[in-house]
Amino acid sequence: MARDSQAALVALNRFGFGARGGASGDLIDAASDPRGFVKAELARPNGVLLEAPGLQSTPQLGQAVFAYQDEVKQAREAAKATAAAETPTQASADQKPALRRNLSLNAAASEVAGQMADARPADNAAKPEAMQPSPGAPPAAKPAPQPLNVIQKTFRAEALARLQRATLVECGFTERLVVFWSNHFCISASKGELARIWAGAFEREAIRPHVLGRFADMLKAVEQHPAMLFFLDNQQSLGPDSRAGQNRKRGLNENLAREIMELHTLSVGGGYTQDDVTSLARIITGWTFAGRQGQLGAPGSFVFNVNAHQPGPQILLGKTYGQAGLAQGEAALADLARHPSTANFIATKFVRHFVADDPPPSLVARLRDIFVKTDGDLKALAMALVDSDEAWKAPLTKMRSPYDFLVASGRLLARVPEDPSRYLNGLNLLGQPLWSPAGPNGFPDTNAAWAAPEGMKLRLDIAAQIGSRLGNTIDPLDLLEFAAADAASIETRRTIERAESRQQALALLLMSPEMQRR
């Protein structure tokens, strides 16, 4: 039995989001057939897709941002006109608050914009969610809390849908896979308003449909998604010899092209040169999304703009791509997806995420071969990981990321969130703001990042908060049974038994190695 509980911990914690509390019986189910428990989720048709009432498509959301920006602009102009025309005391009672609201709706962005030549928010403009408790502008009397704008509302709804799914699913393996791929192909919501409103849709549209599908399909969906094109500036990149490039005297931006090869496929050292970067940048000129006027298509949808595309054949990694238009880039991506360096990079990263910071080379080699043999079948990759011995034998030494930690805590407490604020604030505090990594390489995936002194102290503070909020509603020893049963160490059990209060016991349980390591 002891050994089965240990295997159940691997099934639930290494592959999933940890056992759910209440009457779930997760630990017992996992102990009776650990591999079957993990694999069951992979067999569910459409189990990875996420649909919830009110979640909208990328073009719809883009249009909502454009409309919102127009509204802000109009309000600003109206305010200017009012200020110029009006006698001081005459502001009508219903107009003034409306103006103030609209102007401060976007306080963070306009604060930045005020210091910039144009009104475009800086890439790392303050993240509204992070700042909710302490509004950006320090001076003056504190105004009543502002209603959320459409961007903030959408971000929170997307976050909530994801958190609820993660809390409710049985094992959580598919959701862990979603998080892995979403971080591999990350965008950052802090890039600007479009990125923030699109962050959730990007994951639902470009990542989830392919998590148990083909890598090449995910790659194409990602690089053609407006959120990625915006995040890595490709909508601004013009072929120097394209009609738009000639007319507007602007040209290439190699940001997306470089990260496709460095971070999404081949990886650094994967055999490409600066010339290849520039060449791929030319190949994907014209990959953009339709703007607010919709000249190229429905505003906010992916379009290929032939007028921005660099004409002519290009050489990438020694191969000539002579196709015209969109097909040129699609052919290049298909080859990058199939490149041996890509297989090696993905296999290594996958094993590092799920098994150990120093991934067992035998397992990496096996997954690399499967990736190659199946032409990037990601379900086969996941299956092979679960079927391996290494993944079950390696000790549970990986640290849970802040997201894993908060979700696992919520599951154990059987609390389905109805408001994402606590999670979003916790993630900000712990250095993993949702969908907002500091760079295009995503959040780190090693213990060095997540077991740092300051991070541990903050985790403890959060655990203590949860303990004081919820401690009187639970029996900590019951929870320990749900979480680990006889796989729990004697020291952990004793520490919880001897706690001076239920509140303290819950904090200690959430911080125990059984809950922190996976």
Added chain:
Amino acid sequence: MIDCVENRLLASRRGLLLGGASFAAWAYLPKFARGADGHDPRLVVVILRGALDGLSTVAPIGDPDYAGLHGSIALTADGAHPATMLDSFFALHPAMPEFARMYRDKHAAVIHAVATPYRDRSHFDGQDVLESGYAGPGRVQSGWLNRALEVLPRGERVSSGLAVGPTTPLVLRGNAPTVGWAPVALPQADDDTAMRLVELYRHRDPVLATALAQGLQLDKAASGDDMKPKGGNAAAQMRQVAHGAARLMAADDGPRIAALAFDGWDTHANEGGPVGRLAFLLGGLDGALAEFESGLGERWRDAVVVVATEFGRTARINGTDGTDHGTGTMALLAGGAVKAGRVIADWPGLKLANLHEGRDLKPTTDLRSVIKGVLQGQFGLSDRVLAETVFPDSAAAKPMKGLVA
């Protein structure tokens, strides 16, 4: 047993963490102070992640090719937002008035056309090289600042390196003890809960025990009336972080060495010239330097702040009024201990033939030489230790002389 330990010790149980035998880390605290002249050096390392455009920060206005290459975002000595001339050739970005003042007061210097030994253009590898101190990427177990801490003479007075932010930057990771601090507003776990958890970790998970114990040590020292996060934007956050770090370092028993990182310098599009995106970030950096100056108080006299980035950006702007990943860039020094008021550069020129691979400012100074010069000036480290331990296999990059007064 736990109760027993608790009852015998101290009003603040977190104090116990400092004294506990299992935290021998704190037993080897470097002693820097040079007794006789009371010189008590501080060193702050600021890493700018994302690759700073050195040609927009300290612009070679006197170079005939600069204006053409940097095009729409080039700085000028006149106009609505004139750059500050540092000498007859180089001009400082107008968003940095505090640094300009320090430079005038001879508390700041610029080293231009510098680079680490890394010659490719991946941020992440570039940052690894910058922070690890190894000549190539892939060595991420420890950073040069941590190895410098390790070789410092040990004494009783001074605490270990301070990592500012929720995670420890690579430059300060390694065997020598570090402590972390980040500005937050969150009610804290009480000391008793913390102690019990440390006790559990000691038995079951020593790595977490060490991490948590270190995390608990500094939070109180840093907290002060005005240290609640004020929210706001990236620039305000830079100031706030510097303010808290300076406060910790100013204390007599505070850390002498700190490292922090600011993100967001990857200006591929709409970088902006005298105003705009980069200007906004540089304003934040400038504010952070001013916070160090005021927060360190008396100790500023003996301090050096080093500002460095993983590589530079293309000399010619790209098609979107920004710059792509490049090579040569610049480093800034500020502080009362800097032998200052100069731009140090073996200027390679910006003619096409002089550019690295026809696109980037050619580095003529090894960034390691600059850092070695600072470490030698501040802490008296020998050439050999610097070339073997702190920056392995770097004998060719000799410490730059005369950076520290």
